[in-house]
Amino acid sequence: MAVAERSGARRPSSRSIVVVLLLVVMLIADGGVEVPRAEGLSIGINYGQIADNLPSPSRVSWLLRSMQVSKVKLYDADPHVLSAFLDTDVEFVVGIGNENVSAMVDPAAAQAWIQRHVQPYLPSTRITCITVGNEVFKGNDTALKANLLPAMQSVYQALAALGLQGRVNVTTAHSLDIMGTSFPPSAGAFRADVVPYMQPLLGFLSMARSPFLINCYPYFAYKADPGNVPLAYVLFQPNAGVTDTNTKLNYDNMLYAQVDSVYAAIQALGHTDIDVKISETGWPSGGDPDEAGATPEYAGTYIGNLLQRIEMKQGTPLRPSVPIDVYVFALFNENLKPGPASERHYGLFYPDGTPVYNVGLRGYLPPMDYSRGTRSKVVQYHLSLIIMANHIRCVLYIWMKPPKPSFADPSFPITLFSYFSHDSDTGRQ
Ligand SMILES: *[C@@H]1O[C@H](CO)[C@@H](O)[C@H](O)[C@H]1NC(C)=O
Ligand SMILES: *[C@@H]1O[C@H](CO)[C@@H](O)[C@H](O)[C@H]1NC(C)=O
Numbered sequence: 001m002a003v004a005e006r007s008g009a010r011r012p013s014s015r016s017i018v019v020v021l022l023l024v025v026m027l028i029a030d031g032g033v034e035v036p037r038a039e040g041l042s043i044g045i046n047y048g049q050i051a052d053n054l055p056s057p058s059r060v061s062w063l064l065r066s067m068q069v070s071k072v073k074l075y076d077a078d079p080h081v082l083s084a085f086l087d088t089d090v091e092f093v094v095g096i097g098n099e100n101v102s103a104m105v106d107p108a109a110a111q112a113w114i115q116r117h118v119q120p121y122l123p124s125t126r127i128t129c130i131t132v133g134n135e136v137f138k139g140n141d142t143a144l145k146a147n148l149l150p151a152m153q154s155v156y157q158a159l160a161a162l163g164l165q166g167r168v169n170v171t172t173a174h175s176l177d178i179m180g181t182s183f184p185p186s187a188g189a190f191r192a193d194v195v196p197y198m199q200p201l202l203g204f205l206s207m208a209r210s211p212f213l214i215n216c217y218p219y220f221a222y223k224a225d226p227g228n229v230p231l232a233y234v235l236f237q238p239n240a241g242v243t244d245t246n247t248k249l250n251y252d253n254m255l256y257a258q259v260d261s262v263y264a265a266i267q268a269l270g271h272t273d274i275d276v277k278i279s280e281t282g283w284p285s286g287g288d289p290d291e292a293g294a295t296p297e298y299a300g301t302y303i304g305n306l307l308q309r310i311e312m313k314q315g316t317p318l319r320p321s322v323p324i325d326v327y328v329f330a331l332f333n334e335n336l337k338p339g340p341a342s343e344r345h346y347g348l349f350y351p352d353g354t355p356v357y358n359v360g361l362r363g364y365l366p367p368m369d370y371s372r373g374t375r376s377k378v379v380q381y382h383l384s385l386i387i388m389a390n391h392i393r394c395v396l397y398i399w400m401k402p403p404k405p406s407f408a409d410p411s412f413p414i415t416l417f418s419y420f421s422h423d424s425d426t427g428r429q
């Protein structure tokens, strides 16, 4: 304040004020956390966190928004993540883990879960879907399989009781091994042991107008039989494709064939009104010596070509007018995932924010967590810029006579400019 009073005594010309002003605006823009709004990329990304070396959610929020990612899928409802995306346009799918599914059969538990993990974030964080369980029919937990639909129904009713039905979808994500037959696509059928669960589950999805989610990995087919599965067909590279003899539809890639086999299986159980979305797909950039094709080159080709198809808003041969809706797996390499080495190499990014391969996806991962009290040189540098900008703002504000423009107003730089141009025109004292 002492500085402000002194400079108030000797007033510089309007022109020099404008120069100072430009500097201030630049400083405010630099310190003022200006991140591009998400609108560009129509791809979704799975944000898995089975790792002990990942950046904090607030840094990841910068990374995703700087990449213009508009859809993120979580495997839980991590409050740190959901809070880090308040007031952004990013859409979220949140999850109830398999270990919590059976508890949700109790309507009171489902309501408590929604009230704690979903409702407080709405509408500032755009939660649009809840997945109840992940790949439940892949395992052999019969109690879990039996509880899945009742848990989904409780979650749906809890949303309805809170007036949120229609704003948040309720579904579950399946592994492709629910399929008994998947080729040709028109012959797609669920496994016989899955059908008794699937029939009522489809009835629910149809009633709740919620999508059917499937995790599809053409990589698994390639890895299982690299000698016979053509690489070009699984990597979306130019190839003659295969024709479904029943429908005469031609498939130039395995992912679309898998999705259409799911549509056929759903139709065989009497439903044509349910959208199929790809809740996971990806390709590992590394693996064990016996895991064929797990290289950065193939992973980059798969993801790069998939991105192109998504940008083209392509549909599958069976649903050409419905653009494929895809969540890529995954944002980061996750170092604590069990299983073969490939499981720890599905990330688009290393934990330090550098891309694993170049498919034109680049983002800015801030070097430090601004929301925590970490004192590094970078944070101090930014803080000193912000403090300096605030000092200059303070000085300017004391100079001005009413009506003073409001600093809180988003159009502040403009009103400030007009304040001073007015000042120079009328020659205020
Ligand atoms: C989910 O399950 C875990 C492990 O059993 C438990 O610790 C946690 O409290 C459960 N969460 C909810 C919301 O029920
Ligand atoms: C499920 O299968 C695994 C092996 O696939 C087996 O170890 C386990 O005992 C089975 N559990 C049940 C409940 O059958």
Ligand SMILES: *[C@@H]1O[C@H](CO)[C@@H](O)[C@H](O)[C@H]1NC(C)=O
Binding pocket: 128, 129, 166, 167, 168, 169, 209, 210, 211, 275
């Ligand atoms: C819910 O799913 C349906 C079917 O896929 C979709 O049309 C709708 O936009 C989804 N609702 C929200 C809130 O995302």
